[in-house]
Amino acid sequence: MSDSIWTDFATAQAREDGYLLATTISPSRPPSDPARLYNYLRWTNAGSVQTDLRYKLQYNPDLHLDKKESSNWLEVFTAYYHFTARLLSAEEAQNTSQRAREADWNGVYESWKDVLNAVYRGYTSDVFDAWTIPCLYVVAKYMRIFAIKADESATAAAQREQRDTGMAFGLQDEDGFNTSSNSKNEKLEDAARHINRIFALCLGDRSPLEDSRKWALYYIANLLFKTYFRLNSVPLSKNILRSLSAQAAGELPPLSRFPKAHQVTFKYYSGVIAFLSEDYAAAEEHLESAYKMCLHSSNDSAAQTATATATTRNRDLILTYLIPTKLLTSHRLPTPTLLSQSPHLTSLFAPITSAIKHADLRAFTAALESGEDEFVKRRIYLTLERGRDILLRNLFRKVFIAGGFEAAAKEGEAPARRTRVPVWEFAAALQMRGAEVGDGEGGVDGDEVECLVANAIYKNFMKGYIARDRGIVVLSKAGAFPGTGV
Amino acid sequence: MQTAPAYTPVAARQTLQRPFMPAQPQKQAWPPAVRGYVGRAFDPESMIPGIEGPIVAERLRDVITKAAEARQLDTIDWSTYPLPQVLIKAEREQAAFHGGAIPVPANLYSLLPPPNVQAWAGQLNKRKNDEVETTLEEEDAITPPWKKKNKGNLEDRMSGKSKAQEKKQKKIILLHANGFGADSDVLAKRKQRFGMTTPEPSPYLSSRDDSPEPAGPLVGTCQTIEKSYFRLTAPPSPEVVRPFAVLEKALNHIRRKWREEHNYNFACDQLKSMRQDLTVQHIQNELTVKVYECHARIALEMKDLGEYNQCQTQLRTLYKMNLGGNPEEFIAYRILYIIYTCNRTDMNNVLADLTSADKQKPGVKHALQVRSALASGNYHRFFRLYLSAPFMGGYLLDMIIQRERLAAMAAMCRAYKPDVSLNYLAEELAFSSDDEGPEDPDATQRQCLEFLCLHGGEPFVERKEHGTVRFQTGKAMAVFEGARAAAFRGVDIKGQI
Secondary structure: OOHHHHHHHHHHHHHOOHHHHHHOOOOOOOOOOOOHHHHHHHHOOOOOHHHHHHHHHOOOOOOOOOHHHHHHHHHHHHHHHHHHHHHHHHHHHHHOHHHHHHOOHHHHHHHHHHHHHHHHHHHHOOOOOHHHOHHHHHHHHHHHHHHHHHHHHHHHHHHOOOOOOOOOOOOOOOOOOOOOOOOOOHHHHHHHHHHHHHHHHHHOOOOOHHHOHHHHHHHHHHHHHHHHHHOOOOHHHHHHHHHHHOOOEOOEOOHHHOOHHHHHHHHHHHHHHHHHOOOHHHHHHHHHHHHHHHHHHHHHOOOOHHHHHHHHHHHHHHHHHHHHHHHHHOOOOOOHHHHHOOHHHHHHHHHHHHHHHOOOHHHHHHHHHHOHHHHHHHOOHHHHOOHHHHHHHHHHHHHHHHOOEEOOOOOOOOOEEOOEEEHHHHHHHHHHOOOOOEOOOOOEOHHHHHHHHHHHHHOOOOOEEEEHHHOEEEEOOOOOOOOOOO | OOOOOOOOOOOOOOOOOOOOOOOOOOOOOOOHHHHHHHHHHHOHHHOOOOOOHHHHHHHHHHHHHHHHHOOOOOOOOOOOOOOHHHHHHHHHHHHHHHHHHOOOOOOHHHHOOOHHHHHHHHHHHHHOOOOOOOOHHHHHOOOOHHHHHOHHHHHHHHOOOOHHHHHHHHHHHHHHOOHHHHHHHHHHHHHHHOOOOOOOOOHHHHHHHHOOOOOOOOOOOOOOOOOOOOOOOOOOOHHHOOOHHHHHHHHHHHHHHHHHHOOHHHHHHHHHHHHHHHHHOOOOOHHHHHHHHHHHHHHHHOOOHHHHHHHHHHHHHHHHOOOOOOHHHHHHHHHHHHHHHOOHHHHHHHHHHOOHHHHHOHHHHHHHHHHHHHHOOOHHHHHHHHHOOOOOHHHHHHHHHHHHHHHHHHHHHHHEOOOEEHHHHHHHOOOOOHHHOOOOHHHHHHHHHHHHHHOOOHHHEEEOOOOOEEEOHHHHHHHHHHHHHHHHOOOOOOOOO
């Protein structure tokens, strides 16, 4: 029976339960009624859908919608009906391997756009209340998903490639950057515009805060970030951040009052956007708070495995950017314990971290090379590369320590480290660890060694100076390597 | 796409004569029949209200040029050929008819799209180039002239179909078009059968008929080798666009002239107009790659990074289509260019685009080494790489050498105490005297000294007794740190996306 959709609708309206309401226009089936979409499609036909819906919405004794509201819902459910037809036929084609190519995801996308527009109109004409905003979440979320699907099938149509995903609208690598440059993103760009419209719709709401669409802002903003990242147009995200921060105090509820999921995601994207624009201090702050919230919630819901895996995934994503950030801001490396929590993080960072720790340039270069594709895809290559500075610091520090102590000038004084280190000692260390400082003729290019030392001094990894004519490096007596206890 | 701010206006052609038609020696002597036709067109009696003189004149020119190009001036029966104003009127009526009266198909012919037209339409959408928006009318302009002989043929002409498609579509047209159109089709066919077309069709026509996309984009007919650039504001007409064969000659011509005269204004202008001609005709082949590569190299040499960047952007697309050329060279330039612009996002993207095969190529490898050296602040290695740049990479590195010297100076001033020899600085900062013959240490030191003084280092230069010159690095720290920061502030290039 198609009734579950209407009982849910009536219950949601009576209880003002936005999330339940949103399920009635969602493309995903509720677990309690997996056949809901089929039933809805069979319940009426294209000819009489309007009439049938009118009975359900306007003459239904369980519902108390005013005339405008019910006619708006009528529009929504009519569009939803046509969409359902498209979706089911596309899914059917998709599941039949020989007809998979015929699946009309473009049609699904377009008909979902009609649903979005119908819902959108409900808000622009101020007919839908603020408690119904989860409906906006649903339309915006699936707009993006179907757009990706439509673009993919357009690309695949050319490439004659068909993946058979278990789920009809399978979610692919959602947070990644879309690096395949030959795929087209026509629909996704279109979807971004529509989601942006929804963002503007919520941002412009002047109702009092307790009854405002502004509560949808962070969810929609996150969705936009996700979309822009995939479109490789991260700079557009800054517009969103700007318009959010332009809201004066009192105009927008504080972030902490929003659902935790919205908060964590928003912090994560803010952090990554800061990371990409090389504002590592801000990146550290945002990512750290996202990480803490994420850690906290994983303790709460450890019982549910599904949530737990999602949390693990989120934590990995946050750490993917937080670890390189920490490397740069505070020169800190992740502990093996932290990395061991996730095989993904281990494979990503363990080799490079251990190379830096052991000041092994050869291993560092190898780790950077072997991970290059993944690093570049995640946009962390250019940041990780700067770990070389820390590695060299560690190496030079080892040289300094190996130099030992000088005899105390006076009886009873603590022995002082030898602070005058010949350049050739650094050269030898660099040679041992695989730095390419050769002069091409089997010798060592002393100028290049000096250059590396000079850089360490310039970047404040090392205190001291080079006395070129004497061929020595004079290191500071106190704190020659700031922050390392030496 | 090609939004260069350089406008080079050219005078619009005002005469009926085609100044550049080597294939038309009789261009001055129009046959009397044609002159009669022109006379009729301007006869006050044949005026149609609402169709102004200038429009008629333009259309008239169009008709005659087409006929002349097809060498049909003598074969057309000018006394019965419909007057330009009649053609215009019929067209307008047709447009109005299609625009309003028919409820379902806004355009009748959308019901029966010939396959080629469809392909072409798709192409048009993809390109989104508003300069090239060739309308149906535009295609109309290149319809073989014999179709214009009969009034009834008008409808077919309006549909923008070529002869080949016309045949394919004939049956359907018979069903759809009015009886008039059907008659005319038969007529046109008969005329062709009886050799109304010249036995030796003009090269333009034959090339059109043989080409795989007969309904494709505009094909130019201009035979001039040199043509100035003019930013289009409307679809160009074929007589001002040079076809492929002419463009090929033009490229060689420009290259030769560039070698001989080294006049950048001329070369840039000519190459831009070539790029435009290629674009409006949708020519994307080896020649296109050559033109863009040629322009990119010349622009690099002249440090015109705005133009260079435009070419580079196009080349990226062209290389993806595997049309040959020198991707290695230009990938290397692209990396160096991004180093110059300090655009981290672009650098990320270019790294993501590189295949491992790309990375093995010496040119690309060099560029990547430059990138890596600069990223780690290894000025020593950077200046060695600067001296060994392959292809024309040196020109791009010249753009950044000054600021990297300042960066190196900032580091060295911080690290070296109390002073270093000028000789060492000159060598480390890759000053070379190669323009002045064999290696001359004095000359390099002089250059280095000039550089130091230019950036406020003069007070720290010290001449010792033995004639050696020292630079007091320890004291110059603040000066060069400031100079470095100033040099990296703001890299602004016109045309940068």
